[in-house]
Amino acid sequence: MSRRSSDTANGLLYGLYQKRLRRDLAGVGPGSLPRHVAMIIDGNRRWARQAGMTTVAHGHRAGAAKMREFLEWCDDLGIEVVTLYLLSSDNLTNRPSSELSDLIEIIAELADDLSRYRDWRVKHVGSTAGLPERLVGSLADAEKRTADKKGMHINLAVGYGGRKEITDAMRSIVAAHSAEGGSLETLADLLTPDLIGAHLYTGGQPDPDLVIRTSGEQRLSDFMLWQSAHSEFYFVEALGPDLREVDFLRAMRDYSRRQRRYGS
Template structure:
């Protein structure tokens, strides 16, 4: 009689074959939630929970590459997370910069998605240095959302747009007429990129918490109970299959 491991692998291969015939998401967002709760349940430190979560990101990106998904946005640190204890943030900043460096060294195109100004100066410098040393050799592009807040992103985009229009000498009414959805979109952190087709959130929470608020207007969502460090390949495949079977009408 086949053991559970064999049955699991058979199921995984069946899911992968099924997806090979379906239209896949071109931009995938993921809220990597539950690192601290995973650590508590496992008897590990909070820092170890974050490290395991970072390692899962690297693994997750290889799954996306296997399906030829071209763009992934990973929410590593929210604007609200900056209120956490200093000791936890110090460890988090180190884990984030190490992870970014590993992805750059692996050949991914890595783009910072967030307001770097809210990060400590030394963290910003470390991120800049790691990004500069990279050479893109892979097809998958990765947005790392660090210090990211959805409301803050929209405010920053509108502020940039208003300053740009004001520098042209336009009057207030003329500026107001130029503030369109298209114009704001051109000033978002994800400017020039497609909106996410699917957003995955782990840990059982069923909310976006401000993740890609503007861009997710037509996104599909998939929530699961698993904490992020425990997220499995089969969970990923199930999420993609569920997305592929939905009928997307985009409000029409």
């Protein structure tokens, strides 16, 4: 069999398998699919190096394009909330300035693109500390432009760190309590997981049911530490830009077959 014939046959088999997965998911019961999916896109730099690209920016741009596809897959399956981990607070200090400059531009473009696509609602989750004005403006514009939309809710985790988020939540609680004239003794009585959760960047949103990470790495990297306490996890070997819809559908099928225990 020629290479072209082999590729055609593989493409046909892939398409049939993808359709079968979609049929399987169409038949699952209510509540069997996640309401909120969080995605750690990883491997963009490795993808660029393996492809012989001149800069890793090519990998980040390919990863951003893949994230729009990923959001389409989620939307088509009825997922209500998706959080994309795009730039950590640690990245702001541990990445070369040239790479960081390219990545910031790519994220700004992605935020603008997503805010003009479908009926999606975009929100920035993270701190603006250390982010350039251009990116802060793009994220704010995307939020404002989509504030009245009723479709899938998209969190863009930019300048995000899980430990910083919890710290910021506690500071917010203390500041609000102090402004109301409360004492430390009464504050201690008021502190509950629900109160802390309400002051997180994602306050008012459901916690992620499923956290997906690409590139085969199996760690959280300071992502949604509080919110993922009872999340399910799914790790994909594919590098970020190589993620396929069939990988996503497998993750959804796997989730639908799990029995969630919520720590019990």
